[in-house]
Amino acid sequence: MVFVDGQNLYFKCKSLFGHGWIHPGRLAEALVREDQHRHGQGSHVLSGVRYYTGIHDLKHRHKHRPMARRLHAYANDGVLIRATPLRYDSNGRGREKGVDTRLCLDLVRLAQKGLYDVGIIMSEDSDFVPAIEEVYRLRDDERWLAVENALPWAPHSKPRWLRLVRRHRRITKEVFDRVIAPGAYTPDPETDEWHDFS
Numbered sequence: 236m237v238f239v240d241g242q243n244l245y246f247k248c249k250s251l252f253g254h255g256w257i258h259p260g261r262l263a264e265a266l267v268r269e270d271q272h273r274h275g276q277g278s279h280v281l282s283g284v285r286y287y288t289g290i291h292d293l294k295h296r297h298k299h300r301p302m303a304r305r306l307h308a309y310a311n312d313g314v315l316i317r318a319t320p321l322r323y324d325s326n327g328r329g330r331e332k333g334v335d336t337r338l339c340l341d342l343v344r345l346a347q348k349g350l351y352d353v354g355i356i357m358s359e360d361s362d363f364v365p366a367i368e369e370v371y372r373l374r375d376d377e378r379w380l381a382v383e384n385a386l387p388w389a390p391h392s393k394p395r396w397l398r399l400v401r402r403h404r405r406i407t408k409e410v411f412d413r414v415i416a417p418g419a420y421t422p423d424p425e426t427d428e429w430h431d432f433s
Contacts, residue, residue: 236281236282236283236284236285236345236350236351236353236354236355237259237262237263237266237281237283237284237285237354237355237357237385238285238287238338238341238342238354238355238356238357238358239259239263239284239285239286239287239357239358240287240334240335240338240356240357240358240360241259241286241287241288242288242289242331242334243357243358243359243360244257244259244357244358244387245257247359247386247387248387248406248411250387251387251388251389251392251408252387252389252408252411254415256305256415256416257406257411257414257415257416258309258312258414258415258416259284259286259309259314259357260284260309260312260313260314261312261413261414262357262385262406262410262414263281263284263355264281264414265410265413265414266355266385266404267279267280267281269404279353282350282351283315283350283351284313284314284315285314285315285317285338285341286306286309286314286315286316286317287317287318287319287334287335287337287338288302288306288316288317288318288319288331288334289318289319289320289321289329289330289331289332289334290302290303290306290318290319290320290321291320291321291329292320292321295329298329305416306318308416317334317337317338317341319331319332319333319334319337335360335362335363338356338358338363338366339362339363339365339366340366342354342356342363342366342367342370342382343366343369343370346370346373346380347373349378352379352380352381353380353381353382353383353401354370354380354381354382354383355382355383355384355385355404356382356383356384356385356397356400357384357385357386357406358384358386358397359384359386359394359395359396359397360397361395361397361398363397364397364398364399367382367397367398367399367400368399370382371399381401381402382397382399382400382401383400383401383402383403383404384396384397384400384402384403384404385404385405385406386403386404386405386406387406387411388405388406388407389407389408
């Protein structure tokens with residue numbers, strides 16, 4: 236199962252590859268195909284993709300609508316969207332609150348329910364480390380669990396891999412180009428910004 240920190244992934248991709256919008260479902264499928272190629276066709280199955288993000292309220296319609304369209308398109312492709320309304324400071328700037336907590340809770344809760352054996356976190360936010368520790372406490376002689384970390388990567392980059400993860404998964408430019416969000420998401424000056432946080 237793949238857990239995507241939308242804001243973190245967007246900015247890392249934009250910094251390394253010049254464009255931030257990447258299709259989370261297609262990226263997850265690409266990572267699973269890598270494992271199937273290495274270990275055999277039936278070795279790995281994608282049990283779900285969950286995308287966590289903040290979103291502007293309808294009072295900020297010009298920022299809400301582009302993001303809502305993207306999330307709707309992702310959902311139509313089978314991605315479970317976990318969108319949380321932004322909180323606004325005294326200057327009217329939107330901030331994410333509770334998004335990381337929601338991802339952490341799901342990471343542990345779904346592991347407790349036995350809904351995944353390998354969880355892949357797409358983020359370099361160290362706030363997730365306590366949740367990873369909690370997942371590993373669920374391991375015993377009858378159950379094997381692992382957490383992996385997938386991050387955008389380039390030869391010059393210095394990714395901040397999460398502590399305790401079993402495996403580092405590189406999202407290279409080659410992988411990015413294969414799964415860049417297509418069609419309605421193609422980059423242009425009006426729609427390529429992360430509208431939730433501008």
